[in-house]
Amino acid sequence: MTRFPARNKVPELTVFASLLRMTTKYGFSDIREALVEDLKGAYPTKWEDFETAKVLGENVFGSPKPHPKAVLNLFLEQRIKFALPFAAYRAGLGGPTTHAVGKPGPVIPRPTLVYIIHGMGRIRAMLIFIVQRVAYTWDLGACPKSACILNVCKRSAKRKIEALDMISEVLQDNGGDMLSSLQLSDSFCADCAEQLKYINRECREKVVWAELPCLLGWKGWEGF
């Protein structure tokens, strides 16, 4: 008995790519449409679908797990429009250094790559701006509860600024993935954790998700 039956059944990217190419070329349009439709679970175009998705991005393909850049290249080649913005975002998560010349792995076409590097930087800058304003405006570093890590009222101003910086960092760069939900440690009190999670959710949905396609060079969530 296999431990992960579903994972073993899905095709690896090379097989999936062959299926797409051949079904397109030889007129198996119904099979192609069904295969593309199956991708929608992992490449959502709506925030509600993203929040409830069980598997995201390249994780939908079988082992060996493909590189996000290889998946993006396939979607560009096959013009799978709806999946392009999210695939571009996944390809950009590694940061600019992963796209450097000479790095092993797939190479993204230059125009798309420029948008990804530029767009990811802009999304991050936007998030930093908003999160810092929120953190300082709402005085999040002034929790009255002694058990909370944000209880810095009676401490020095320097400690308070450090706490605010920590909040900013937690909110703006959540493990490098600006769309992933916030994972907070127990050192925050329930009220502060709730407040931070609320800010995180709002920023992800109304800032990052809303601006993502445009900043990565697509017209909207339906691609180009």
Next chain:
Amino acid sequence: MDQELRELHTSWLQLNDEEERNSVAEAIEDREGEEEAATEIPAEVETPVAFTPQDLPATLNITIPSPILQGTERSPVSHDVEPSPDAFANDRITTVSSPTLSISTISDLTPTEFDEGIGEGIPTRHETFYLEDGNVEIVCGQTIFRVHSTVVSFSSPNLRDMLSSPTLFNTPTPGGCPRIVFNDSAEDFAVLLKMIYTPGWVVSLQSGFCELTR
């Protein structure tokens, strides 16, 4: 709180240089043009044109690797001199090429003679889809598939058109059946044949996707 976030978002957008946003829009338009040109996918696969021997050019650019002729018993096309393209042309080697497909038949070579000299650069039989009772050979890159033309034709009109060329089944061929050269990669074509010959396979892939994502 919603209102505050919205205002902050708006203010950030206002702070950003308007020109930068315009340049993004312009670049999107530029890229659209590039991508449309670069990723154009042909809507239909071209079908082979009807072939007649008089259509042959004066000289044929066909390269038959020499190992094919080495170590085999003397056959009607074995030459005492270095074989030249013209010599093969006289021996009724016919090729029709189109951007997407070419038909090739070598009339006087037996299958053994053709396939024995397997080595680098010579097509090899696909381990799964060289079906002994098949009636047409399809060459993709360096791999030969032997399949049933009726089964393959039934699955796709495009393939049916390709396999219904009148000259295809009239000419004696190495494997005792017509040989067609496709410009697909062997890996892609093997996946296509797996899809055609095992219809449940794609369904199982789709159910795997569903289990994983829903």
